[in-house]
Amino acid sequence: MYPWLYDAAEFRNHAGERVLEIGCGTGSDLLQFAKHGAVAVGIDITPEHLRLARERVGQLAEVREAEATALPFPNESFDYVYSHGVLHHIEAPRRVVDEIFRVLKPGGRFNIHVYARWSYFTLSRILKHGRNWRLWFENSRDPVHIDFYTKRNLRRLFSPAQLQIEKYEFRRAPFLASMFGFFLVAKGTRPVRGDEAGADQTTQ
Ligand SMILES: C[S@@+](CC[C@H](N)C(=O)[O-])C[C@H]1O[C@@H](n2cnc3c(N)ncnc32)[C@H](O)[C@@H]1O
Numbered sequence: 078m079y080p081w082l083y084d085a086a087e088f089r090n091h092a093g094e095r096v097l098e099i100g101c102g103t104g105s106d107l108l109q110f111a112k113h114g115a116v117a118v119g120i121d122i123t124p125e126h127l128r129l130a131r132e133r134v135g136q137l138a139e140v141r142e143a144e145a146t147a148l149p150f151p152n153e154s155f156d157y158v159y160s161h162g163v164l165h166h167i168e169a170p171r172r173v174v175d176e177i178f179r180v181l182k183p184g185g186r187f188n189i190h191v192y193a194r195w196s197y198f199t200l201s202r203i204l205k206h207g208r209n210w211r212l213w214f215e216n217s218r219d220p221v222h223i224d225f226y227t228k229r230n231l232r233r234l235f236s237p238a239q240l241q242i243e244k245y246e247f248r249r250a251p252f253l254a255s256m257f258g259f260f261l262v263a264k265g266t267r268p269v270r271g272d273e274a275g276a277d278q279t280t281q
Pocket of ligand 1: 102145
């Protein structure tokens, strides 16, 4: 679906590393890490997704039921943490960030994809549906928690880690994706222990 994802997710760059995917869904991204030689572990909370992910990855990767805010792994047990389209659905995102920092080894890196507040898609939903546009964002008509991030509030959420952030996904006009793309892709390195204290918990 997302041709840009291959490079943005860095599927090819983690051979031999321990990679954790938070919210692995049906396992398509997890499989890419595993196929390129990573020791890949995925977690998710949706039973049907877990079943499909296990079916997809077979013996190539481990899939576990777990909540992003309480990862069942020891401190400093992964080289790389990846998550696509999950953090913006979580009501306490800083708890997930703290868990990412906790499970990363010193020097370990993370790569997190969230919805951008200003994108062709949010603007088109607002124009089409007006005040209730958020109800028309996901396939579900049931209420779904969604945060929309700016680069600024994403940096605040991950403080004190330094982030490199790019925008992606504008299928009809890829040359405009860096301005109006639908996903913010944030990459960074685990902060040195002790620096996390006092990080601002604001997400909006
Ligand atoms: C957009 S999908 C991820 C797709 C995945 N990258 C793939 O390759 O299929 C988001 C996933 O996050 C999971 N999720 C949402 N909230 C979660 C939470 N609090 N803890 C763990 N997983 C969560 C959902 O169940 C869903 O499978």
